Amino acid sequence: MDVPARLGIAPVARYERRCLSCSLEVYRQDEGGANGGLVRDERRCGVKQASLSPRAWAELSLLALIWGGSFLAIRTALDEIGPLTSVLHRTFWAMLVLWAVVLLRRQPLPRGLRIWGAFWVMGLLNNVLPFSLMAWGQLHIATGLTSIFNAATAIFGVLVAAAVFADERLSLRRGLGVALGFAGVATAIGLDTLTQIDIRSLAQLAVLAGTLSYACAGAWARVHLRGVPPLVAAAGMLTASTLMMGPLAVLVEGPPSLDLSLRSWAAIGYYAVLATALAYLLYYRVLAMAGSGNLLLVTLLIPPVAITLGALLRDEALAPQAYTGFALLALGLLVLDGRIFARGAKRV
Known part of the structure; x- marks a missing residue:
């Protein structure tokens, strides 16, 4: 998972470019300076990884455990409710919690058609499409495999950024990372699945389409949500998502039933x-403590957690090719991150 993309984190006002290898804005404003007033802030670049304290390791691992467990929780809820209804529950309850936090922190409330229009597009790209596609996909493929494909968001993010932003060229290192990532995805899917069309192959393609939607959401946020406090942006995005998912879920799956088992309610509450x-709030604690360069470790830890939980609690068994594919994908992410070949990566 590309964490910032999934959460819909928008660049703050004073930053105009991001280092894609560490997913953090590393160019600061220098009025009257060269390069259009942008100067690289080396202190913020995640290529030089910060060392992790025991507490940072603990919270980073906790975040990976929480997100890794979300795949199992979603699959558990899907035993009793439809995929669209599961997404409606997700956006609705999360929306209520985040608005409560916004009010408690006395953050400014968003006003105006422009910002709410941006929330609607962001909600579609970052919640409605990926959540729905992945929930449907999980009906037909293992939770661990879903988590592996989800980790490809960063790979798609590099390609989307290169296509949309003139300052995000596809360098040799990035190209190598993307190639390794796609090789990993293809390996995890398997040659037999690539050469035939059935419900399982369609489910895998749906999950991958969801990761592409996450990547597009990240690009949209960078352009249209710059300067909006991230917590407010997330709450607004979830509000728009809930307003979209409500009619859609009712139309396709019928009115949501509240007469669910305790097991399903626990799963819904979890995810x-x-x-x-x-987890959004914990993400920012980890970001401040560990630095964005180390947040890639969360992306790499999520699939092992999801795979282990799926095996222990749902008797899921992945094919050997899935593990090989994840290894290639992880290698590609490490190349993109700059942990591999970092010495030669003087420019991002």
């Missing part, structure tokens, strides 16, 4: 409140 709303 909506803990893994969506509260």
